Amino acid sequence: MINMFPFYCGGIALLLIAGLYCVLVSENVIRILIGIEIMTKAATLAIVLAGYAVGRVALGQCLAITLIIVEVAVIAVASGITVGIFRQNGSLETSKLKSLKG
Amino acid sequence: MLEIVILILLILAGLWAVMAPNLLKAAIGLAVASAILAIIMFNLNATLAAVFELSVCAGLITVVFISVISLTRQPSDREMSSKKILKRFAFLPLVMLLAALGLAMLMSKPDFNLVMAQSPSEDMRLVLWGQRQMDLLGQVVVLLTAVFGVVVLFKERKRQEKEDME
Numbered sequence: 001m002i003n004m005f006p007f008y009c010g011g012i013a014l015l016l017i018a019g020l021y022c023v024l025v026s027e028n029v030i031r032i033l034i035g036i037e038i039m040t041k042a043a044t045l046a047i048v049l050a051g052y053a054v055g056r057v058a059l060g061q062c063l064a065i066t067l068i069i070v071e072v073a074v075i076a077v078a079s080g081i082t083v084g085i086f087r088q089n090g091s092l093e094t095s096k097l098k099s100l101k102g
Numbered sequence: 103m104l105e106i107v108i109l110i111l112l113i114l115a116g117l118w119a120v121m122a123p124n125l126l127k128a129a130i131g132l133a134v135a136s137a138i139l140a141i142i143m144f145n146l147n148a149t150l151a152a153v154f155e156l157s158v159c160a161g162l163i164t165v166v167f168i169s170v171i172s173l174t175r176q177p178s179d180r181e182m183s184s185k186k187i188l189k190r191f192a193f194l195p196l197v198m199l200l201a202a203l204g205l206a207m208l209m210s211k212p213d214f215n216l217v218m219a220q221s222p223s224e225d226m227r228l229v230l231w232g233q234r235q236m237d238l239l240g241q242v243v244v245l246l247t248a249v250f251g252v253v254v255l256f257k258e259r260k261r262q263e264k265e266d267m268e
Contacts, residue, residue: 004105006206011109013205014198015116021194022120030171031120034128037163038116041139044155052146058226062234064143064151068158069241073248075163079170080255086174 008049015042029082029092033075040071105145112138121191129167136160150226 015038022035044064051060086092115138119131136159143152230238 007106007109010202010205011113013201014113017198017201018113018116018120018194021191021197025190028125030125030167030174031128034119034132034167037132037159038119038135041116041135041159044151045139045142048143048146048148048151051148056224057147058224058229059233061148061151061226062230062237064148065154066234066237066241068151068154070244072158072162073244073251075166076248077251077255079166080252082170083173084255092174 005049005053008045012042012046012049015039015045027094029085029094032094033078033082036078037071037075040067043067044071105142108138108141108145112142121187121194123187125171126168129164129171132167133160133164136163 019035019038019040019042022038023032026032026035044067047063047067048057048060051057051063082092085097089097091097112135115131115135119128119135122128122131136155140152140156140160143149143155
């Protein structure tokens, strides 16, 4: 059997970079949220993998569940804000959100 | 070998979620990525976390995303052209390649060997209730904050609708 640790680390890094890139280049608020979700998936996998690698799977699971709950809270509040932005501005393009300009 | 295939599927689903021209397809790609991540977690012996991931991330968050997409859809909305997407994500393969190369250099001598790592039979419930009680408190606070946030946002919206009616 091959050692999967470097492969998992590579997968985590690629997911994290794909999510970060999406957050940086996207103009749609929902797409930015999807990028944040992808980054959170990478973090969840990293926590579970770390727990497995050091032989403390239960601790990794506890932290992963906490992360999932935080993720849900973030997405719930961000969705409400997104709908509010749409009602206020009629668009979700970040370039058109001028009401926040100082 | 199967683990590598599943990992590649996870990365492809993540890329599809990021690059899909239609937002609805992107949300479905995200759900698929969550389901594949749950399979990987099962593989790593984290069964309870995998069940959470499958039910909450692949289920609840997808429903939230799809409802937000349907609430904010305009009749004039069109799919983003594939040319525009290719232009926007042109540098993604380069960045990913650089990251993979950097990581390959870092991980050329890995300290952890997952083949050798044997997890002792530690009960998750004991760890959660015995060592991580503060996490539970934090989870309750976060959930309450989310509930209050959503309630306040909807209240604001109702008030606005009333004002518009008047």
